Amino acid sequence: MKKIITPNQIERQFNEGKIIVSKTDLKGKILYGNRIFIKLSGFTEKELLGKPHNIIRHPDMPKIIFKFLWDFIQNGKEIVAYVKNLSKDGSYYWVKAFVTPSFNGKGEIVGYHSIRVKPTEEAKAAIQALYKELLEIEHKGGIQKSQEKLEQILAQKGVSYEEFVLSL
Ligand SMILES: Cc1cc2nc3c(=O)[nH]c(=O)nc-3n(C[C@H](O)[C@H](O)[C@H](O)COP(=O)(O)O)c2cc1C
Numbered sequence: 001m002k003k004i005i006t007p008n009q010i011e012r013q014f015n016e017g018k019i020i021v022s023k024t025d026l027k028g029k030i031l032y033g034n035r036i037f038i039k040l041s042g043f044t045e046k047e048l049l050g051k052p053h054n055i056i057r058h059p060d061m062p063k064i065i066f067k068f069l070w071d072f073i074q075n076g077k078e079i080v081a082y083v084k085n086l087s088k089d090g091s092y093y094w095v096k097a098f099v100t101p102s103f104n105g106k107g108e109i110v111g112y113h114s115i116r117v118k119p120t121e122e123a124k125a126a127i128q129a130l131y132k133e134l135l136e137i138e139h140k141g142g143i144q145k146s147q148e149k150l151e152q153i154l155a156q157k158g159v160s161y162e163e164f165v166l167s168l
Helices: 035-041 063-074 121-141 143-157 161-167
Strands: 020-024 030-033 079-086 092-103 109-117
Touching: 020 035, 030 035, 063 079, 063 092, 063 109, 063 121, 063 143, 079 121, 079 161, 092 121, 121 143, 143 161
Parallel strands: none
Antiparallel strands: 020 030, 020 109, 079 092, 092 109
8 A cells, every 4th residue: 555645845856967766567566667757756676666646646737748758658649747756755756757668579569758857947847837726726726627728728829738748
């Protein structure tokens, strides 16, 4: 069972050049994490391997973002998403994640991997404001309402989700 971690306001820092990597099976269970991924999570490698990736899910993340993520990758597409992750000690760190499916020789999806970099402060500020709004809507009206809101924001800007994320 997932242990309850109380989030705090301490942000974990990492260097700009770092690439944070994890790989999962088809269900999102962690099969691999590189050294910096393990370090930022605050867990040991043993604690992480075989666990669902939501072991580092932060409650400030709107559900709709993960719905988008899974819809993309299960359809064989890659996605870019800004994610606030929760460390074992309650601290957090923001990443810009490139999540992609892995295929076998027959073109079937056999797993997924995520490569993450440090987001700029400007992108972080913009996405934080958006996620706060989406989360509030989600708490009141559920994921359907936050999806409607996100689609409405994108329509107003006249951009797709990908264009929006890449413009930040
Ligand atoms: C390759 C890959 C990487 C992922 N990385 C993260 C991550 O860094 N943080 C996170 O919260 N969820 C990540 N997820 C999504 C989780 O599987 C899960 O959907 C999310 O944490 C929401 O969990 P919940 O459905 O329990 O709310 C990743 C999924 C995949 C396939």
